[in-house]
Amino acid sequence: MATPQLAGSSHLFDTDQLSKWELEEILERAAYWEQNWRPGLGPYQGRFVANLFFEPSTRTRFSFEVAEKKLGLEVLNFSEEVSSTAKGESIYDTVKTLASLGVEVAVIRHREEKAIRELLTRDTGCTIINAGAGKTAHPTQALLDLYTMKKHFGDMTGLTVAMVGDIRHSRVVRSNLWTLGKFGIRVILSGPDSMRDFELEKIAPYYSFEEAIRQADVVMMLRVQLERHDEKLFSSAEEYCKNYGLTGDRLQMMKPNAILMHPGPFNRGVEVVAEVVEHPRSKIFEQKANGVFIRMAVLERALGGGRR
Incomplete structure (x- = not known):
């Protein structure tokens, strides 16, 4: 709307x-x-x-x-x-x-x-x-995300931002789509099939998780919003992290100059493993x-x- x-x-x-x-x-x-x-x-x-x-x-x-x-x-x-x-x-x-x-x-x-x-x-x-x-x-989350990117990259034209996780229930995705597009930033989406939003995919294309990581200049992980789901989405936090969490191995798949972001609250060991949260390429606390x-x-x- x-x-x-x-x-x-x-x-x-x-x-x-x-x-x-x-x-x-x-x-x-x-x-x-x-x-x-x-x-x-x-x-x-x-x-x-x-x-x-x-x-x-x-x-x-x-x-x-x-x-x-x-x-x-x-x-x-x-x-x-x-x-x-x-x-x-x-x-x-x-x-x-x-x-x-x-x-x-x-x-x-x-x-x-x-x-x-x-x-x-x-x-x-x-x-x-x-x-x-x-x-x-x-809106203010999208604005602080944009500010964080501008401080890091300077000129943002042509950047690719991958938003990964609970796309369907994320207000952060929606506000970021409007903001990033005005600055010539390409947005791609990824996440479990049960969390996809096909209306949003008319605006930003969907990629597999590992392909999204490889393409992105910014990997923005999203919290799994269990309070907004009626059905059980995965058997355990470990299962989700194995399939859709940003691990050390997946961090190595990212472009050499790519950064990690997360709007929070983040769950260590679910969307992001503990050792990656405070990695030098992570902007999570700088965002705050x-x-x-x-x-x-x-x-x-x-x-x-x-x-x-």
């Missing part, structure tokens, strides 16, 4: 709503913050942001919170269990209430994409940033560091700042 038209809006639902120029501006602002931020530099002091996470999160939630505090923002963290949504209040009314208290930006993760989409069509009084919507969209600066840039955009 395409993102609603948000012309002139600072809302961010997915990367397909952003032009290449807008993507480049976010990357530039992330680089600015990475190079220039220092303790005490918080240009948005006295302004409020709320983080509303209706799904578990470690990387994204804390990355946003660190980004918010680096910008000097006052941060409110919402807990569904002790909020009025547990009493039946709608997300719209919750966000509208927060806006009436002075919150300007709501960072929202939700298991149902329509819950966030509907907010974009209504006047909540807040700018909405999608921090993960169902299996559909994860880069996420703070990307989210600073996205928050700045939401607050009407930056070079806009």
Whole structure:
């Protein structure tokens, strides 16, 4: 489903709503913050942001919170269990209430994409940033992935990125498809037959795992999202790793200058063996560091700042 038209809006639902120029501006602002931020530099002091996470999160939630505090923002963290949504209040009314208290930006993760989409069509009084919507969209993850590639390769034109694993249930794949394509990056897909998405394969071709590894400049492993599957997918973690895990032997199949990425959370010994996670060619923890600066840039955009 395409993102609603948000012309002139600072809302961010997915990367397909952003032009290449807008993507480049976010990357530039992330680089600015990475190079220039220092303790005490918080240009948005006295302004409020709320983080509303209706799904578990470690990387994204804390990355946003660190980004918010680096910008000097006052941060409110919402807990569904002790909020009025547990009493039946709608997300719209919750966000509208927060806006009436002075919150300007709501960072929202939700298991149902329509819950966030509907907010974009209504006047909540807040700018909405999608921090993960169902299996559909994860824009800041795609942006930090792009930033990581740009820092490593410089010119990204002509690169091949292989996305491997649970394609069917990955919001990361979808947001990355829109983003990478705008920079002339070729995306190929791979993974178990039970996790393929034939609609996405109309956009990006499917290859066997080992062929995808050999072709790629970036091998992006994806978490097996067991919570989104109804059926049993494999007999054991060892079985999955044997067939679709990035082992030391498979790392040697990659191009000499190719890198490994993973949006996380990763499972050692399932998608990636332990000794490969922190290999010199792995950018997994660098991605997490880069996420703070990307989210600073996205928050700045939401607050009407930056070079806009």
